[in-house]
Amino acid sequence: MLRRPACEPCRKSKLACDHGLPVCSRCSTSGAICIYRTTPFKRKRVGSPAKSGLHSRDSSPSLGARRPPYPNPGFLGSSSHAAIFKHITPDGDHGSTAHASDLAWSATQPQVAGDNHLMSQGADILKQLLTSYSLAAMKDLVMFWLLKGANLALAEPFVAQCAKSVSHLFTTQDENWNLVYARHLFQNTAQPLVFDADSDIHSFSAQFLAHNSRWETIAIFFAAVSRATIDTSFFPSLYATEEEQYPLRRLAMKLCDFALEISLSLDCLNDLQLIVQYENFIVHSYVDGDQSYHAWRKLGDVISSTFALGYHENLETKPGIPPFLIELRKTAFARIYSADKNIAIFLGRPPRMNKRFCHFQIPSCRTIIDDSTETHHDVNHWEPDSQAGYRADTRWSALCAFLKEEIWELLQDKHHASCSQRARLLLLHSLTEPDMAIIETAGQMLALVVEIILLRDQLTNSGTGLIWKVAHYGLPAAGIILLSMLNPRTMSQTGSSRTKTLQGLSVFVAEVQIGTIVRPGDPNYALLSKATQTIQRFLDSFHAEPTPHQQHQKQYQHPPPRDVAPHHDEASDDWAAFLEQDTWDFEAGFWQSLADHPSLLALDPDVPSL
Incomplete structure (x- = not known):
């Protein structure tokens, strides 16, 4: 009589298994993930511990897999080689329908060593994360975050379901459990997502939930974990301090990275992978910073996939x-x-x-x-x-x-x-001399940014966090306002609007300096701190007694007599020419050059530029 293995949940529970495929009856009822080991009856060989490492044949299950026989071409437009040959052989395949059949044909093909190594690394990160943090607690963190009204902006319909699926996924954690699940996830990931005109979102999502969980499912969940740690400053079952919070955020992002790379290694793009790519880019913008090359490259990847699909x-x-x-x-x-x-x-x-x-x-x-x-x-x-x-x-x-x-x-x-x-x-002819329409718009933007800073505890994450909004909208607005106030020809605001603007700038600086919205070590801290130092110097100069240099400048705010040549300030011209090198760059270089404005240097000549 043929000996048939029990699935892992039944084996661990020491219960009878009916050996049903792909899911046994007991797992189907309980909701456990039904996984069968590759070599269930193979006894361990007694030998040197050095030979029982990650890639040992005796100790690690096969991560065996599938690879399409040639790269999936994705979308091919009207100028492509496929479109040309389609006119020559109308019945020939032009690349867009071969994906599913290629995947099925290659089900028994061996996986290349590079992909095997990639999945082994992903399995190691999975083990490191789940042995350091409670999976149930991470699921509770995500669900708590969702109850606050927050979510992943693109993966929104699937986050809660992915969290529940992953929380029931890893039922056994004996030796090499991470590799067993890595293989199971990979086999599911290799399956195409099928649909037709009558499909609904429930039948679509069922293909990557519960027993059908894929590496993309893992990626969505841990992207949510990483994001939830940003909006939830205290969750005692996982962390109570920033020092405990940060490692979980980075480790969750790292596992999201590997899960995405494993999915992409199959070279079979689909809707779920694109969603993961976008959310992975957003996580990197949070963790690495908006000016980070990692975030910039991730955005390039997701744009490439958009065109490829x-x-x-x-x-x-x-x-x-x-x-x-x-x-x-x-x-x-x-x-x-x-x-x-x-x-x-x-x-x-x-x-x-x-x-x-x-x-x-x-x-x-x-x-x-x-x-x-x-x-x-x-x-x-x-x-x-x-x-x-x-x-x-x-x-x-x-x-x-x-x-x-x-x-x-x-x-x-x-x-x-x-x-x-x-x-x-209205065209902005010169960055150093903004027009009134631009100045008024900047004032409105600054007022909105200051308002969301003050109301931050009552707001829900909209997919881009508070720091993103401050950096992308608050800094450019503050920069335009400072440029207008540093130029006598554009300082035509009324007293009330000028007072309101100065109050907004003061609140903006104070909130950054006291660390309520950004702290040392945060990815955007260097950019915001450099900008607020410049704004603070401006505020100090605005409220300070006029220096001899400023008195000299005031003499020429009105047109000089006809027989007197206009005053020419070489220092101001040099500064303006340097600032004009990049009109739209409001990053660190903008604030560094703005700090060198002669009016701010005149406040304290001994203060070095930033």
């Missing part, structure tokens, strides 16, 4: 796509498009998603679950019953990003004859 095309023209998935893909496009413009402007670098090569599309304000079969939404129409939420934020930020790209293009062509005819906004 063809989500820059008109999604409503694709046949066989269910309405909820069209909305999910529109949401992904909108958030990635918006992130590209925000980061490009913040860092002063070229955007990487050009609207000329994209079909601009944004989701409706309804939740994905509530979406009807009607998916044709006017991008400029705002539904009157829309409520504040991640979908509404996605629509609004994408619409703003569209305008930002148009303004960006105008800036590049501002010396062209047709530029003034295309402009809808």
Whole structure:
């Protein structure tokens, strides 16, 4: 009689197993993850401990796997080689339908050594994390975070389900349990996500939950864990201090990284992987900082995947796509498009998603679950019953990003004859001499940023945290205001508005200096502290008695007599020329050069520049 192995949950519980595949009856009832060991009856060989390492044949289960016979081409446009040959052989395969069959054909093919090593590393990080922190406590942290109204902006519909699935996933932790589960997750990850025009979000998500959990499921959960530690300063079952909080945040991000890389190693992009790529980029922007190269590279990766999947095309023209998935893909496009413009402007670098090569599309304000079969939404129409939420934020930020790209293009062509005819906004001819329209807008932006700083405890994370909003909106606004006040020709504000602006700047500086929104060691601390030091010097100079240098400058605030040549301040001209090197770069270089303004140096000539 053939001896049949029991699954791991039944074996550990010492209960009878009916050996059902893929899930036994007991695990199906209890909800446990049903896993069968690769070599259940093989006895351990007694030998040297040195031979029982991670890659020992006797001790570690096979991470065996599958690899498509050739790379998955993804989306291939009208100018591609596939489109050309399609006209030659109309019945031939042009690359977009071969993915599922390639995956099935290669189910028995050996995995390359590089992928095997990658999965072994992921298994090690998984073991390190789960032996250091309670999985149940991490699940409780995520659920507590969700109850506060926060969520992952793109993975929002799946976070709670992924958290529950992962919390029931690792039922056994005997020797090499991490490798056993790594193989199980990988085998699930290699399965294509199937759907048709009648599929709903529940049948779609069932393919990566519970028994079907994949590495992407792990990635979404631990992205949520990392993000939850940022918004939850005290969770005693996991951490009580910042020193205990930070290692969990980094380790969760690291496991999210490996889970994503393992998924991408299969070279079979899908909707779930794109979601994970976006959320992984957001986690890196939080943990590494908005000016970090890691975050910049992660954003480039998710943009590349967007184009590879063809989500820059008109999604409503694709046949066989269910309405909820069209909305999910529109949401992904909108958030990635918006992130590209925000980061490009913040860092002063070229955007990487050009609207000329994209079909601009944004989701409706309804939740994905509530979406009807009607998916044709006017991008400029705002539904009157829309409520504040991640979908509404996605629509609004994408619409703003569209305008930002148009303004960006105008800036590049501002010396062209047709530029003034295309402009809808006042052109900023010189950064050192901003126009009143720009100054008034900056004042409104600063007031909003100060308001959210003061109300931070009553706000819910909208996908981009408070520090992101301060850095991306507060710093540019404060910079424009300082430039206007340092230039006598633009200091035409009324007394009340000037007083309000100075109060806003004072609150902004105080909140940063006392450490309520950013602290030493945080990724954006260096940028914010440098900026606030410059603002503080400006405030000190504004309230201080005028120095001889400032008295000299005041003599020439009004036009001099006709027979007197205008005063020429070489120091100011040198500073202005240096600042004009990059109009939109509000990073550290902007604040460093602003700190060298002659008016601020005149306050205390002995104070070195930042």
